[in-house]
Amino acid sequence: MQLDIFADSHDVMLRNDVLDALHRRCAVDARLAWQRLVAEYPDDDSRAALAMLIDELDLVGASPFVDHGALETARRRLEEQVEPAARQSFGDAAGRTWIASCWRTLAQRAAALPYRADASSNHAAPLWLRAGDWAAGREAIERIESWRRIPAPLGWMAEVRYRAEGLEAAWPLLAELAWVSPARFARLLAHLADGPLDALHRKFDANFDGAGDDTDLAWFPAWVLTEKASLATLLRTAQSSLQTAPERGMRLLLQILSLEREGRQHELVEPRKTLRDLHAGLYAAYMKAR
Structure with missing residues (x-):
């Protein structure tokens, strides 16, 4: 049988439509493109990862976290599920670039939560660092009382200084x-x-x-x-x-x-x-x- 290049590349084209919408961070277009992909290729290996990335886009503009537990759940989901899905879908370098905006969203939602020594990862400052926003990270650290005497925020500020100034x-x-x-x-x-x-x-x-x-x-x-x-x-x-x-x-x-x-x-x-x-x-x- 002769290979039909157009037919055999149709799934790639549909998958690229989803990725293009994700790149543009347009959740509506991405979901519509994903639905077309799944309708024609219900067993496509990329469907679960793409769905997770689309769901993450829906969190833009979500309400602030009410407590550290809620942030912990969201942070772990981003680290353990969404970030691997981004790398699978876009590749390592492009995946890291895409996920940075998700860390920014998480940091914005965590802005009002105070620093807790027993939950240092659940604070806006390290999330800003994950997003690569050194200025916002610096501001979040400086709001922590006596940050220069506390190992976690001191380490964050050392990284901010290194990334921003050398x-x-x-x-x-x-x-x-x-x-x-x-x-x-x-x-x-x-x-x-x-x-x-x-x-x-x-x-x-x-x-x-x-x-x-x-x-x-x-x-x-x-x-x-x-x-x-x-x-x-x-x-x-x-x-x-x-x-x-x-x-x-x-x-x-x-x-x-x-x-x-x-x-x-x-x-x-x-x-x-x-x-x-x-x-x-x-x-x-x-x-x-x-």
Whole structure:
């Protein structure tokens, strides 16, 4: 039998009609096109995923969430069902672009919900980040009282600063996050996937003499100064945090580097001794660079 190209491509044409309407975010046109596809091809493999995306378009303009539980349900649906459906229908890159608008809708509906430490994912700020709207994310974070002392919003703001302004601008917040929550700092490093930052992280893991777990990352901002003294100007602007040993280590190294730069060698003896007593591994890294 000779292949009838027009007949055999009819399902593709109908499917593309649905995708075109979804691209335009027109729920009415998408549903009509989907109904035509299903009427002629009831067993089409794409029908369920396309239906889910059409249903998601209907949520534009939906009422605000009344509580964190409602947001939790909607967020999980978007993460676990709608996002995979978008990738299946559009491909990975186009799917991520399409779903960003859905995260924006979710963030808008969550705007009035207060931050809760026991449900940090259910807040507008991380949803704005998922949408790629750094300005709206910043505004949502700044409305959280004492955000700079809380690991989750501090991590969000570090990402906002990185995405909007670059790594140099993010260094102070990255340092503060490392001190407050080394585990969250580790997850943010993996999420940012920044080449130079990852290279420093790998070198730190390979060479820093510490406990051998994620808690070592609290010392990363101090250790970085032994590799890149040029970061001193940026890291000096990190705000005082919990005054932990890793934070004191970085402040001490900043003092030592300043004394070295000014040629005040006779004043280095005591700070160096204090650094050695504070953390032998950090002191060894500092001396190795001398």
